[in-house]
Amino acid sequence: MENGTKIAAVPRVAVVVFLLRGKAVLLGRRRSSVGDSTFALPGGHLEFGESFEECAVRELKEETGLDIDKKKMELLTVTNNVFSEQPKPSHYVTVFMRGVLADGDDQLPQNLEPTKCDGWDWYDWANLPEPLFWPLEKMVKSGFNPFPNSPQEEE
Numbered sequence: 752m753e754n755g756t757k758i759a760a761v762p763r764v765a766v767v768v769f770l771l772r773g774k775a776v777l778l779g780r781r782r783s784s785v786g787d788s789t790f791a792l793p794g795g796h797l798e799f800g801e802s803f804e805e806c807a808v809r810e811l812k813e814e815t816g817l818d819i820d821k822k823k824m825e826l827l828t829v830t831n832n833v834f835s836e837q838p839k840p841s842h843y844v845t846v847f848m849r850g851v852l853a854d855g856d857d858q859l860p861q862n863l864e865p866t867k868c869d870g871w872d873w874y875d876w877a878n879l880p881e882p883l884f885w886p887l888e889k890m891v892k893s894g895f896n897p898f899p900n901s902p903q904e905e906e
Contacts, residue, residue, distance in 0.1 A: 762842040766806040767794030769827065769849045769897035770819065774876055776897065777815070777860060780869040781884060785834055785841060791884035793871070797846070807848045815871050816861040818853040825849045827897060832886045845886055849897055 769792060770777040778790040795810040797803070804824040811817050827847045834841045852858050860871035874880055876898070883891060 760840065760842065762844055764797040764846065765794055765843045766797050766803050766810060766846045766848060767792040768807045768811050768819070769847060770811065770817070771849065771851065771898060772873055774898070775873040776876055776879075777817075777871055778874050778880065779814070779862070779871045782865075782867055782869060784839065786884045789882045789884040789888075790874070790880045791887060792847075803846050803848060806846075807850060811850065814864050814868065816863055817858050819850040820853045823851050825899075828890075828895070830886055830890070834885075843886075847890075847897075849899070 768777075777793060779793060781787055781789050781791050793811050793814045794807070795814070797806045798809075801809070803826060804821050807824055808819055808821050811819055825848065827849050829847070830845045832843045832845055834843070862868055862870045876896070879891065882888070
């Protein structure tokens with residue numbers, strides 16, 4: 752409440768990154784009140800005035816230490832996710848981007864936010880870990896494929 756009036760919950764915007772390497776995608780196990788212990792893509796909240804690409808680059812760097820090529824970022828899709836069964840219901844518009852490492856595959860992900868994530872690793876798209884964070888699980892079950900040359904992904 753603010754000044755005696757109830758503040759209405761509003762949707763927030765999240766930007767997440769499908770960071771691809773060969774046939775694998777980078778995922779981390781969440782430590783959060785929403786989706787705790789599920790595997791999710793790196794990403795976070797869009798800040799005021801920020802482009803989707805800028806947010807993706809910033810969030811990936813903050814969480815993993817990895818650099819991606821902003822010029823090669825691609826918007827894949829947008830989803831509307833309402834988390835009504837959580838301790839604190841929330842509503843997210845999630846922007847899914849695709850990115851590639853800036854300097855080839857030589858960079859290694861680091862866990863720079865250990866209170867939010869148990870660690871990062873590469874997982875084969877055909878053999879993803881479980882459980883997946885609900886928005887990602889929903890996309891996978893729908894047949895969504897983040898690779899640019901489906902079904903023959905880049906090596």
